Amino acid sequence: MIKISAAKFAQVVSGKLHNIPEEMMIDQNPVINSKNATDGTFFVAFKGLNVDGHDFVNEAVSSGAKFALVSKPVEVSSIVVADVGRALLDLAKYVRENIKDLKVIGITGSQGKTTTKELLDSILKNIGPTISTIDNLNTEIGLPLTLLRCTEDTKYCILEMGARHVGDIAKLTQISSPDVGVVLVVGQAHLGEFGSVERLAKTKAELVENLGEGKVAVLGCYDSFTPKMAENSKVKKILFGEGQEIRAADIEIHGGYANFDLVTPKDRSRVSLHVLGEHQIANALGAAGAAYALGIGGEKISLGLTTAALSSKWRMQIEDFSEIKIIHDYYNANPESMKAAVKSLAFLSQEGGGQSWAILGKMHELGGSEKSGHEDVAQYCVEIGIDHLVSVGTELYTLPAKKDFEGNLLLHKCSNPQAVLELVKNFSAGDVVLLKASRSEKFEELASIIKDAWNGREK
Numbered sequence: 001m002i003k004i005s006a007a008k009f010a011q012v013v014s015g016k017l018h019n020i021p022e023e024m025m026i027d028q029n030p031v032i033n034s035k036n037a038t039d040g041t042f043f044v045a046f047k048g049l050n051v052d053g054h055d056f057v058n059e060a061v062s063s064g065a066k067f068a069l070v071s072k073p074v075e076v077s078s079i080v081v082a083d084v085g086r087a088l089l090d091l092a093k094y095v096r097e098n099i100k101d102l103k104v105i106g107i108t109g110s111q112g113k114t115t116t117k118e119l120l121d122s123i124l125k126n127i128g129p130t131i132s133t134i135d136n137l138n139t140e141i142g143l144p145l146t147l148l149r150c151t152e153d154t155k156y157c158i159l160e161m162g163a164r165h166v167g168d169i170a171k172l173t174q175i176s177s178p179d180v181g182v183v184l185v186v187g188q189a190h191l192g193e194f195g196s197v198e199r200l201a202k203t204k205a206e207l208v209e210n211l212g213e214g215k216v217a218v219l220g221c222y223d224s225f226t227p228k229m230a231e232n233s234k235v236k237k238i239l240f241g242e243g244q245e246i247r248a249a250d251i252e253i254h255g256g257y258a259n260f261d262l263v264t265p266k267d268r269s270r271v272s273l274h275v276l277g278e279h280q281i282a283n284a285l286g287a288a289g290a291a292y293a294l295g296i297g298g299e300k301i302s303l304g305l306t307t308a309a310l311s312s313k314w315r316m317q318i319e320d321f322s323e324i325k326i327i328h329d330y331y332n333a334n335p336e337s338m339k340a341a342v343k344s345l346a347f348l349s350q351e352g353g354g355q356s357w358a359i360l361g362k363m364h365e366l367g368g369s370e371k372s373g374h375e376d377v378a379q380y381c382v383e384i385g386i387d388h389l390v391s392v393g394t395e396l397y398t399l400p401a402k403k404d405f406e407g408n409l410l411l412h413k414c415s416n417p418q419a420v421l422e423l424v425k426n427f428s429a430g431d432v433v434l435l436k437a438s439r440s441e442k443f444e445e446l447a448s449i450i451k452d453a454w455n456g457r458e459k
Contacts, residue, residue: 181215185282385409
């Protein structure tokens with residue numbers, strides 16, 4: 001964080017100092033988990049439904065936290081405020097406004113936010129000091145935690161922006177004041193919360209609507225809503241996707257990885273992605289569009305995209321495991337991301353010559369499109385030539401009668417992980433296995449027992 005006095009800190013958050021001298025200088029980063037408290041941090045005591053951070057204040061300070069930001073009196077050194085969440089947002093806004101020449105990039109969309117963030121981070125960190133959202137801490141708690149990691153030397157700050165309610169992204173945008181706002185795509189993720197695609201699109205558009213005059217909106221052209229978000233706006237607009245200002249040409253897929261020419265209005269350069277899936281091209285173009293908006297040339301953009309190695313777990317990670325290939329992708333799931341993962345499965349199995357196994361769990365938060373969304377994914381498995389669709393813990397994946405579709409797909413319905421293990425006996429060397437479901441399905445546990453079963457088979 002930037003260095004400010006305790007007195008100024010208290011003024012910004014409308015708080016009172018307890019056992020902290022006004023002249024003490026503060027530049028520690030905030031943490032919200034006492035286990036992460038070390039020298040160089042201060043502890044933020046949020047009060048949740050099940051856990052009250054105030055119960056862990058002593059532990060945090062004992063572990064090295066300089067002080068605690070609290071909403072009720074505690075014995076240790078602290079700054080007492082009316083609302084810890086509001087205080088954190090106010091502090092983040094102050095920091096944003098007081099770092100000279102800091103460029104902030106906001107990223108939202110129904111899917112691809114984290115991957116796009118990491119691709120953009122790979123580009124920008126080669127240009128100057130860059131801070132970006134850790135994992136997917138993209139809410140009104142996570143965003144200020146990211147901004148507050150910035151120092152006077154930070155050149156770029158990349159912020160994921162997620163939403164659970166209308167107005168969430170507007171609030172985050174007003175706090176962070178992005179120079180560039182990226183909207184990737186409006187899809188079916190979280191339809192259960194927003195009720196309709198139109199309402200979801202309106203929420204994502206809040207990023208563009210709250211950009212300042214002359215700022216830049218970087219918009220994907222993969223749905224009917226996103227490209228129109230800057231209409232009747234005073235922001236500058238850059239479109240990415242097929243036939244747009246930022247686009248991919250001469251696309252080739254090798255081993256499930258995309259290679260293409262990145263085309264911008266100024267130049268053209270070759271990119272070789274090291275993140276699995278043809279669908280990653282769209283995320284790469286979103287990152288490229290943001291970098292282009294910041295004045296970065298095509299060669300530097302391409303270098304950053306090519307050298308990017310994603311750190312987030314369980315997102316299209318390939319594991320070569322004892323003669324089979326496993327694709328781990330179970331951080332989240334919606335119909336669009338399911339189809340993208342299935343397409344990658346088809347590519348890899350066709351190249352390797354083995355059978356393809358799509359082991360899929362339930363997609364959550366689809367609302368009224370839950371039934372049709374799962375049926376659509378199952379039908380896509382047929383169309384693209386998947387050999388086995390394994391439905392785990394749900395009856396929602398269904399196929400039409402055999403006479404109504406062409407293909408050799410076999411649908412296996414497994415009520416529990418034990419039933420899946422019976423199918424492992426039918427795996428063969430060279431097969432490719434995709435494991436994908438919404439995060440709450442805990443497919444990482446299923447992956448572990450599948451690997452144990454495959455290793456323990458009779459050879």
